[in-house]
Amino acid sequence: MGTTEDYPIDYYYDSNFTTRETIQENSTPTVQLVVQFLAVIIYSVTCLLGLLGNGLVIAMITFEMKKSVSIIWFLNLAAADFLFNVFLPLNIAYTALGYHWLFGRGMCKVNSMLLNLNMYTSVFLLTTISFDRCMLVVFPVWSQNHRNAKTAWLACLAVWALGFVMSSPSLVFRDTGLVRDHLICFNNFSMSSSPLDHPLGEQIHTAVTLTRFVVSFVLPLIVITACYAVIIVRLKRNRLAKSKKPMKIIVAIILTFFLCWCPYHALHLLETQHRYIPASVLKLGLPIVTAVAASNSCMNPVLYVFLGQDFQKFKVTVLSRLASALSEDTVHSMIPRRSFTKPSSMTEKETILS
Template identity: 45%
Template sequence: MDSVSSSPPLFSASFSTEQPENTTAHEEYSSLQKSMHILSMVVYSIACLLGVTGNGLVIWITGFKMKKTVNSIWFLNLAIADFIFTFFLPLSITYTALGFHWPFGKLLCKLNSTIAFLNMFASVFLLTVISMDRCVSVAFPVWSHNHRSPELAARIAVGTWVLALLLSSPYLVFRDTVLSSRNSTSCYNNFALSDDYSSEATRRLWRMRHKAMIITRFLCGFLIPFTVILICYSIVAVKLKRRQLTSSAKPYRIIIAVTVSFFLCYFPYHVFSLLEISKNSSSHEMKIALYIGIPLVSSLAFFNSCINPILYVFVGPDFKEKFRQSILSAFEGETTLWSCSSVRQSS
């Protein structure tokens, strides 16, 4: 096992990067790695550009243009999580472009990965809270009307951030930097907190902690939250069908769209993470699959952070209207400013 993985520093694989001895296999691995690294940089760049601008726009509209409601608080926090994550992506782009040399120091190495998983946990926890909120609103409308408020939503949102921070905090401990034999600094997962991986005890500790991290991430960041989400929306669907309130289902479109996009973007990543710690991960076929699959599914997970703003505009009618009004008012302001400037110049 190689403790330093020459792979992107966020959702990257931690599997062995030891190269096979024969030349043909070595060239095959090198070619795959090069292709995946180029793909990573392209995806990171697109996700960064779309994510920062799109989520920045969502933060501006939900934070300053829309009335403070429970729903606007949910979407504001989702956008903040995605914005912070995509804002840090240039660090990963630079790291990959420099041939996996990390010039930013140990603190940013730790923060970079921590923020990536903070985004993942915060997003799925917020989606879970939203589904529970919808379920309570439909199942207990009177109680919901009396107790559901923006203040309560804000406190619950803070709680989800605290929980997400606790679950992503191990990366502040395990993420580390090391000077490699190529005289370049690598940012990697040092699960054994050791500089020497030659002993079997250290390698066993590395494998145990690595497995614990992946299983915890899968259970807390995917399986349990999505089980709750499915149960909640099943209850909502049954209640609406019984009451024959088909028109009342329209506000749920954006919630369902965001939830489905999260599932499609993150489910393949968790599948490959579990394959990474399987007993067959050391076989040649599985190594090839992981070399190709991990960067692809990681890239798909990245795209979730820039898909949400697009869904808000095209699926959410309220957000779409506020977006249109904000853009029109911005253009009207520019036109007024230009007209006043022209009048002053002519006079």
């Protein structure tokens, strides 16, 4: 691995400044190499587990399962994460080579756009899933009469379109530039050949960062938390939950979402005030928080599929567990059967707390 002294603070998503302070600062090479090594390890494990886990979900859904509303959510979520992991080796190579980009300016733009597309589509899909589960609990009869595969596909199409629009700035601002001996892939928000401390570039950088923070983190987190809070209150008030497992799943979903993305957004917000933050904090912190955020793409199959199953009670194969989790009728597992007066009140196997 090469030295990390000659690249901008934010090397991965929003690299827009190559500040003189950053270039001239001498930080401990050993610490930088350790951080670089950890980032490569996290990316590599994420890529391996993400391709296997999400690929397995996609294969099972495509070839083995009926396309219910819940299954469509899972398929699109797995597809977004799988697409992210397909291009993750480019970032593994970039990090392992000391942040030296070998794949050209065009791929720098496309790769960054796809990575941001995964972030937005994944968060929007998780928000949609949470809202859908909330509607199932609060308005079960209405949901069963109005929810269908066509509507779900249209919602997913809207999510992908919105995700593309939100990630399109990468196609405009992403650029490559030579910093000493390294060809870096960075965001040139000033659209200038000399982006050092450019006032317009800094304003655009701040606007993009704040917009991303609000749209891809704050608003989804509020909606997700509110939806599951309503679910908890509803189930407890009606005394429909038979165990604490649904509560644990909800807490795991919200905490994982928060823990994966909060450090990432926090450090990027600090980067907009880079003059007042020690460059070493950003230089050493950004690779780790970005890798942790990326790791969310391999956690989704665990959180939204396997976590809903008690493996101690199932002596079956992984594929059988996966199929059971994806099509599990969790409504019946949480709500006593006597609460249903008609057999037709639940016609589709849905996963409320997947």
